[in-house]
Amino acid sequence: MxxxxxxxxxxxxxxxxxxxxxxxxxxxxxxxxxxxxxxxxxxxxxxxxxxxADNPYERGPAPTTSSIEAVRGSYAVSQTSVSSLSVTGFGGGTIYYPTSTADGTFGAVAISPGFTAYQSSIAWLGPRLASQGFVVFTIDTNTTLDQPDSRGRQLLAALDYLTQRSSVRGRIDTSRLGVMGHSMGGGGTLEAAKSRPSLQAAIPLTGWNLDTSWPEITTPTLVIGADGDTVAPVASHSEPFYQSLPSSLDKAYLELNNASHFTPNTSDTTIAKYSISWLKRFIDNDTRYEQFLCPIPRPSLTIEEYRGTCPHTS
Incomplete structure (x- = not known):
């Protein structure tokens, strides 16, 4: 004044x-x-x-389109393996985390693979997200045949291990956690968000679940589907997931163009760009990333359709 x-x-x-x-x-x-x-x-x-001081959780420099599309962000990343023999409730995995502690603690994300798959199928997301300022845990499930409800419980068990027992627990802000998963792991992501409302973000990737109604979820959720998915077609999975989420919820639906059910198994710039933006916006409450989510992204060579609630309220 x-x-x-x-x-x-x-x-x-x-x-x-x-x-x-x-x-x-x-x-x-x-x-x-x-x-x-x-x-x-x-x-x-x-x-x-x-x-x-309004947002003490901002991490990293101001984002640009090129910075969130890059294969690596501004943080150097280290990783550590977690044996299945040393944990209970899930099958072990790999933790990726920013090497520096100069910025304090970080939000954390657990990611589940899909039916018959191992963590190697989603491993690319580990360093890509961690280099943007998150602790990321790509997990193996107890068996490769576990169904979505089981994978949801395993995602939560992995977060509990990560924040309570892991060697990097001191680097994590336990109030800023999220979940992701592919296929049945995507279905498990919805199960985890339903079971633990304190989660700050959920991202099912070409998710599969026989339960298509999720009005109980209060976690900001980005549903990512694929126009060419024949395993979990968007008309019977991702679209009903999104439509059933409460209208008052911060939510979005991204349908990938010229993509298949297995597109999330390899490095994908569009998946990374919007996943990073969603996690930053809702786990870190970093409104600098709002620009990539609102106004609604338009159809493009990689986006078949995008729907969402804008502006975001959380």
Whole structure:
């Protein structure tokens, strides 16, 4: 706020007593004006700091289209393997995390593979997301045949291990967690979000689940489907998933163009771009990423369709 000092009128200045008393008054007036100006300057300087403190969870530089489409973000990444013999409730996996601790703690994401698949099928997401400022746990399931409800429980067990027992637990903010998964792992993502409303973000990738109604979910959810999916066709899976989510929820539906059920198994710029934006926006509450989600992205060579609730409310 800019303060405008009140200056004396010529009449009042002319009527001021002469001599030492007048001199003292003029000095007092000048000193007061200088103090007011200094206070205003201090207020102006303090504003950027106050604005920065509004969101203590921002991590990394201001995003650009090229930065979220890049194969790697601004953070160097380390990884550690977790043996299935050392955990309960899921099948072990690999943790990817920013090497530096200079920025404090990070949000975390657990990711499940699909039916008959192993963590290797989703491994590309580990370093790609971690390099943007997340701790990422790509997991193996107890068996490759586990159904979505089981995979949902395993995702939550993996998050519990990650935040309570893992070697990187001190790097994680336990209030900022999310889940992702492919195929039946995508169905498991919805199960996990339903079971644990405290999750901040959910992203099912070409998800499969016989349950297509999810009105109980309160976690911001990005549903990603594929126009050429014959295993979990969008008309019977991803679209009903999205439509059944509450209308009041921050939600979006991205249908990939010229893509198949297995597109999420290999490095994909469109999946990465919108997954990063969604996770940043809702796990980190980083509104700098809102620009990539709202206004609604238009159809393109890689996007068949995008629907969403804009502007976001969370």
């Amino acid at each position: 800019q303060l405008t000092p009140t200056t004396p009128s010529p009449t009042s200045a002319a009527s001021a007593p002469a001599g030492r008393s007048g001199t003292r008054r003029r000095r007092t007036l000048v000193a007061g004006l200088l103090a007011t100006a200094a206070a205003a300057a201090l207020t102006t300087v303090a504003v950027p700091g106050a604005q920065a």
